[in-house]
Amino acid sequence: MKIKEGFILREVSGSFIVVAVGEGTKTFNGMIQLNETGAFLWKLLESGATEEQMAEQMMKEYAVEKQVALCDVKEFIGSLKEANLIV
């Protein structure tokens, strides 16, 4: 599971956005706004983390229970799948 080629995360005026470049522009020309947690998870996913690892990092960063973290991670990945950003 990883993010498709051609999508980049950037911060603009305190907002996090994902946009397509290069290959990505052939299938996607909108933008996705992420909140801070979303951006945090995106970066982990980019670095090749598994769901389990992402949840662990989330527990550390946001001091939440494992169940909550795992649930958030699954929801985040679900929304990326829906947007067709994951292969």
Add this chain to the structure above:
Amino acid sequence: MVSKYKIADVVFSAQFKYAYTRKICTSYLYDGEEQPEFFIEITEQDLVEEGKKAGDFPLPYLESLAVYRKFLGKLLDYNGTVFHSSALAVDDNAYLFTAPSGTGKSTHARLWREYLGDKVIMVNDDKPVIRLVDEDFFVYGTPWNGKHGLDTNCRVKIKAVCKLERGEQNAIQKLSKEQMLPTILSQTLRPQNASDFDKLLPLVSALLDKTDLYLLKCNTDIESAKLSYSVMSKGVKNEN
């Protein structure tokens, strides 16, 4: 024949194949002393590529679009980009009305002209250039000016950016930077690579920081122009 042009305070030289492109650029011809920053020429291949992007248009029109695309590519290095909007100025303050095509940007700009008369300068009715110069954001006229051909070769400091939506009743509200961000990004020319994106995004950020941001829901009655002018010309500090 190579000619010099000056658009958005950037001097460049260009050689156009078609009379149409030369004609629309006439008011931007430059005969001053400044040396051109770059040279623009459109090849056959550029026209083919432009046709794929823009659609099946006559070659002269495609050339004019391709020129704009090339110019905008260069302009990123001068802190400038296009902002798809109807831009007008009153008392040295520029107001940019933006919305998807067909919403009524030009119509609303026309209502301002009906309401305020000669006080209104139409900077550009469709594709003005915006440029960050030192600490200020300016809007400039360009040869690409929409179906009504409304354009003035000038530069005016931007006071406000307003997103337009159609509505039964007229209402105007402030938008946060976060709310306005998707609109701003969708109305510029989307860079195809990450390095150009990283030139564009600081501009988007500065535009959000330095101008008042509004959402206007409006009908086509002149009251809508009275409302938007009275609120936007006063100006209010941005939220967040």
